[in-house]
Amino acid sequence: MPAKASRTTLATVARLAGVSVATVSKVVNGRSDVAPRTRTRIQELLHQHDYVTPVLRGAPVRPSIIEVQFAGELRSYGAEALEGIVAAAAECGVSVVVSKPGRAPNWARDLVAGGRRALIAVTSVHTAADLDELARADLPLVVLDPLHLPHSEVNSVGSTNFAGGLAATQHLLSLGHRRIAYLGGPATAACNQARAHGYRAAMEAAKAPVARGYVRPGEFTYQNGLLGAAALLDLAEPPTAIFAGNDEIALGVIETARARGLRIPEDLSVVGFDDTLLARMASPPLTTMRQPLREMGRVALRTALRLADGEKIESHHIELATELVVRGSTAPVSSPPS
Structure with missing residues (x-):
């Protein structure tokens, strides 16, 4: 009676296909990040060599x-x-x-x-x-x-947070604004620093001065938008536009402006960052930098x-x-x- 053939392993299929064991494992587990031609070749080899998954052999399978x-x-x-x-x-x-x-x-x-x-x-x-x-x-x-x-x-x-801060500020500059403030998140947060640097780069390139008090760090929260906007609008020369570090801050800015009788965007332009559902639900709908x-x-x-x-x-x-x-x-x- 012929000896029983040894069971096919992932390593066997990987060697025959000329790929890594990890790639064969992806195909077996239904992962999508394998090239179609490679996937087809591996599936053919699995079929040819009667590969049986561990779950069908009764062996324990590590959850993914x-x-x-x-x-x-x-x-x-x-x-x-x-x-x-x-x-x-x-x-x-x-x-x-x-x-x-x-x-x-x-x-x-x-x-x-x-x-x-x-x-x-x-x-x-x-x-x-x-x-x-x-x-x-x-x-x-x-x-x-x-x-x-x-x-x-x-x-x-x-x-691309720096590029986003740059583009948001350039948009406001293109509309004729020069008194533009940045109301951001934590001063130590890398994403906030990059957005603030983009803002400053755009202002410098346009030779638009950043007035004292126009850059205010805080938290990425609606409450920061409320309080930060109040401080900005209380300045002797308040901004005509505010670039907010995220959409929640921007909504707080809009609410503070509305409570003071200011119209958005006629009296104050506002730009957010993220493009969350909040931006589309805002009144008026929020101009923002879409973060994917x-x-x-x-x-x-x-x-x-x-x-x-x-x-x-x-x-x-x-x-x-x-x-x-x-x-x-x-x-x-x-x-x-x-």
Whole structure:
């Protein structure tokens, strides 16, 4: 009686196809990030060699789960990024668990023991000790739109914040505004610094002076928009336009202006940043810099899976382009409000 043939493994199929074991694993698990021709070749080899997945052999299968940690409240910005993460996870056949950052002893190893393949951090801050803990647990980390520039070897996904700040301010300058203020987020946040630098670069290029008190850091909140706008409008020479660091701040600016009897955009033009649902629901609809939040979430998820599969990432930081979306909250400058 002939000896029983040995069971086909992923390594066998990978060798025959001339690809990595990670690529074969993606095809077996229904992942979408494999070239069609490569996928077809691998599927043919799996069929030819009667490959049987572990779940059909009765062997335990490690769950494919990505941990997503949000620091602070889950606001409109985070909700849109999360939609992108969840959509990409569904396409790739993995699950997502959302949590708040926790730093109990052995927290990273506990995540691995719970089936987590990678960690996506949204607006979270990781210390050197956290990074060491993740490395010891062999748990890949991807930071989405980092508030602070991560270590050079930490993988992150963001957007072109400097270019966005530049374009937002240039839009207001093109409408004839010269008294333009910037009402931003935390002074130490990398994304806020980049937007503020873009604002200053546009003002300098146009030879438009930045008056004292026209740049105000704060938090990325509606309340900061309310209070910051009040301080700006109380200046001896108030701005005729305000570039807000995000959409929530911009909505606070609009409300403060309305409460003072100012019209948007006739008396005050306002530009936001992010292009969340809030921008489209605002009255008037908000001119804003579109940050591709959902696509950033998708890229973060796919990057996390590539790291979990042991792939080499070409660049530690990926930036997606921002885009100006002009709506009803900006208009040519008129006589300054009295």
